[in-house]
Amino acid sequence: MQAGPVAPTSKAPTSARASEDSRPLFIRWQRDGDEAAREELTRRFMPLARGLARRYGHSSEPFEDLVQVAAMGLVKAIDRFDLERGYAFQSYAVPTILGEMRRYFRDSGWAVHVPRGAQERALRVRDAQDRMSNEHGRAPTVGQLAEYLELDTEDVIDALQAIHAYETVSLDAPRPGFGDDETSAYVESIGSHDERYARVEFDVTIASAMRHMPERERQILQMRFVDDLTQTEIAERVGISQMQVSRLLRRSLEQLRALTDAPVGAP
């Protein structure tokens, strides 16, 4: 790495500025074993480690655990960085820190835990959606949910997708209310997209099949698709939550389709 001029010409990130005058610190730590210099380097490059944790561990929970792992990677990089090779510290530190996080994810079974974290978020989103719908008399937007739950938009969108996929998949076994045992049911439903889509077909003439539906389901279908009411409006009239309406609608459509499809032969 060249010592170079000290003042960066443009609005370089903090970490860039940090690297420009860090050479003496690396020398103090690596040559003289000065612990204070190592601490100062860690402090300076911590924004880099934190930034990488944010980019790579987007949906990791708890996030601070991942920052700790990234910090460990940073310290490794500080210890092993070879000043004489002339590269910027970042170009060595980034793969080292990412490598540390990837190893952590692999060893901790993160790939298994992430869906679980996502399911818990999905439950929170669903509950908040019900609560906000009841309070305001209409369903919230994604932005409102994100603000309310202090999540980012992407997490809320992922949660809505998980809810949608789950409600569509698990229709064979209608669930009672909002129980505690839902998480395991979610686990089983995740990744069942093929099954889900194989069963979702809509071009059916369903009037005759409707006669086999329970009264409430038939009413709700009628309100949504004939009277063209919104789910929230239906919820008000029937006295249940919007999410329950959404669930019932989806279940009813599935049942209708199963009934009308049966003679033709299924997937």
Place this chain on the structure above:
Amino acid sequence: MPNVRLKLSNRPENVLLVRQTLSGVGDAIGLDALELNDISTAVSEACNNVAVHAYGGGLGPLEVEIDACADALVVVVRDHGRGIHPEVKASDESGGGIGLPVIRALTEDVEFTALDGGGTEVRMAFATAKAATLVRAGGEEREQPTAIVDDTLANTIAMTIAPTSLARTVLPRVMCALAARAYFSTDRISDTQTLADALVAHTDRSISASHLSVGVSVAPRNLAVCVGPLPPGRASALVLDVDEDSLGPVIRRLIDHHEISPDGSSEMLALHLADPR
């Protein structure tokens, strides 16, 4: 042509659509969370570079292609602006940018190509045996639906998906994200997801080409989705009631209005959803 081609603007929020598309592809081929996270992180960096640097703070096209080979998923991110190559290089030399090191660390292979007439192509290969499950789609390349291209770049995305079955996992995700961007309430988002499911269930069977073309325009509380190419007569069959006594096909109940336009020997179906509240 690639399995998925996305044409959108370099607005920063479009990076989310790219990530959702990757998740949809990941679902289709069974990528695990780790593989998807690596891919998503690297591709986001490349797209963020286009969002921030390629057009000097202005708007311009962002193109993303996802293509499966036997042992790798290849993602291409392209811009037609200043190009991210010099930017990345410069910031790398000064030790500033971490986008390039991130991409390098997470890809099997990465190539930067300067395009004739300006712009840069970043081609990233991610090793995964699961890519082999995606049948490479043949067929001639088609133009995007014209009804959509007329709209302003900023609020429009166009995509082609092949094989059409891949749309099952990709389209609902993308439409959900766009409904959220249109400030739809969650019950209208739920409708949008149901519509997407219905569309992919249909298009899988009724598309008259090797790929599905989709264009989506977003405005506050309005979403327009254009799909095709469909065989003549199929578009109206999808939307219109077939039986006086029936509940009617679901699609018609979920949308506010629709248009059918010819597209060569086929037709395109445009569906409009609003959430006036």
